[in-house]
Amino acid sequence: MNEGIKTSLIAEENTRHVGALQHDYDALGETLSRNGLDIEQLTKQAEAFEVTVPSWGVGTGGTRFARFPGEGEPRNIFEKVEDCAVINQLSRCTSRVSPHFPWDRVDDFSELRQHADRFGLSWDSVNSNTFQDQPGQEHSYKYGSLSHTSQAVRDQAVAHNLECIEYGLELGSNIITVWIADGSNHAGQQHFQRAFERYLESAREIYAALPDQWQMHLEHKMFEPAFYSTVIQDWGSSILAAMELGEKARSLVDLGHHAPNVNIEMIVSRLIQFGKLGGFHFNDSKYGDDDLDAGSLHPYQQFLIFNELTDAEYRQVEGFNPSYMLDQSHNVTDPVESLVNSAIEVQRSYIKSLIVDRKALYGYQDTNDALMASNTLKAAFNMDVSPILAMARFRQGGAIEPIAAFRGSKYRQQVAKARPSTGGGGSGIV
Ligand SMILES: [Mn+2]
Numbered sequence: 292m293n294e295g296i297k298t299s300l301i302a303e304e305n306t307r308h309v310g311a312l313q314h315d316y317d318a319l320g321e322t323l324s325r326n327g328l329d330i331e332q333l334t335k336q337a338e339a340f341e342v343t344v345p346s347w348g349v350g351t352g353g354t355r356f357a358r359f360p361g362e363g364e365p366r367n368i369f370e371k372v373e374d375c376a377v378i379n380q381l382s383r384c385t386s387r388v389s390p391h392f393p394w395d396r397v398d399d400f401s402e403l404r405q406h407a408d409r410f411g412l413s414w415d416s417v418n419s420n421t422f423q424d425q426p427g428q429e430h431s432y433k434y435g436s437l438s439h440t441s442q443a444v445r446d447q448a449v450a451h452n453l454e455c456i457e458y459g460l461e462l463g464s465n466i467i468t469v470w471i472a473d474g475s476n477h478a479g480q481q482h483f484q485r486a487f488e489r490y491l492e493s494a495r496e497i498y499a500a501l502p503d504q505w506q507m508h509l510e511h512k513m514f515e516p517a518f519y520s521t522v523i524q525d526w527g528s529s530i531l532a533a534m535e536l537g538e539k540a541r542s543l544v545d546l547g548h549h550a551p552n553v554n555i556e557m558i559v560s561r562l563i564q565f566g567k568l569g570g571f572h573f574n575d576s577k578y579g580d581d582d583l584d585a586g587s588l589h590p591y592q593q594f595l596i597f598n599e600l601t602d603a604e605y606r607q608v609e610g611f612n613p614s615y616m617l618d619q620s621h622n623v624t625d626p627v628e629s630l631v632n633s634a635i636e637v638q639r640s641y642i643k644s645l646i647v648d649r650k651a652l653y654g655y656q657d658t659n660d661a662l663m664a665s666n667t668l669k670a671a672f673n674m675d676v677s678p679i680l681a682m683a684r685f686r687q688g689g690a691i692e693p694i695a696a697f698r699g700s701k702y703r704q705q706v707a708k709a710r711p712s713t714g715g716g717g718s719g720i721v
Pocket residue numbers: 510545572618721
């Protein structure tokens with residue numbers, strides 16, 4: 292088993308940057324102080340911020356056309372945990388891992404839990420998989436799973452979700468995220484209402500099996516692999532299902548699962564208003580479910596989403612506790628580097644949203660001063676909070692310059708020797 296990156300290597304790398312960081316941090320502190328903001332308070336909030344890494348994200352992703360495996364890819368969940376540990380070592384904001392079953396199923400979950408414990412990692416939401424057939428599986432999901440026309444297929448899909456809850460209990464998780472690939476490719480192929488009714492009937496069985504304190508997150512997706520309609524197509528279908536199921540069911544927003552130009556931050560606001568925001572799968576998107584790195588294309592959109600989240604915190608909305616997770620596919624970058632970068636980009640949006648002058652914004656909204664309302668948001672977005680993020684990492688033993696530290700450690704080259712390419716691996720697009 293590898294031990295991640297040596298702490299001394301990160302410390303050594305940090306000594307090269309700490310002088311410049313302190314200088315930039317002090318300068319930013321002065322700027323923020325003129326605006327009535329305390330940089331130390333913001334740094335503490337950056338230190339407390341967490342975004343979960345998906346186990347499948349540390350393998351090279353792929354497209355519908357091909358997958359080009361990277362060097363030293365993790366071959367199983369134990370090795371995935373090791374890579375996740377490195378991401379957290381560098382970023383210090385990703386101490387949780389979200390597993391996907393059956394990809395990450397093991398015989399001995401206590402062994403897996405101990406393995407993660409050793410790296411200071413814990414487990415976030417469990418994800419079920421009824422979008423592909425597994426070897427030896429009795430019924431096929433070719434025409435759907437939880438909403439399939441056949442009761443036997445639906446029962447099998449429900450049973451798999453119940454198993455996932457059991458695995459989650461063993462790992463210490465308390466959320467099951469359900470995304471189904473069910474849908475249709477041809478107009479008329481599927482009766483919309485009947486398919487949704489069958490889905491609800493199956494989902495009720497999963498919901499009924501939720502342990503106390505658990506939540507069930509419903510992830511919608513507009514298209515792919517079904518290209519004409521999907522059963523849980525949009526946030527409308529998702530919130531309707533969550534309302535039907537009950538208090539413990541919430542909607543999960545994957546940023547890539549909407550039509551282009553949809554106002555996602557407004558959807559987030561609506562879900563918050565009705566107590567139905569479960570959490571996020573952060574990624575970025577140009578055309579569809581592109582699974583690009585979070586904040587790489589639309590950082591302002593991501594900031595505006597966090598503006599809604601921070602607004603809810605500010606207003607102390609009851610029961611507001613969404614879970615944050617990355618869900619990306621890395622095809623041309625090292626997944627560790629992309630996930631470190633992305634986690635920091637999400638953290639950046641959060642910190643920027645904290646420096647929005649909210650009282651002033653409310654004032655501009657109430658007096659219909661559109662220009663100043665917009666400028667208030669832009670002022671926060673345009674502030675470079677990098678020194679806060681770097682200081683939060685540094686103070687927790689992370690890397691001031693995480694990508695440079697990762698490359699300098701030669702971690703990838705080392706694991707490549709121990710992990711011959713399998714060409715396969717449990718990574719994919721979800
Ligand atoms: Mn997702």
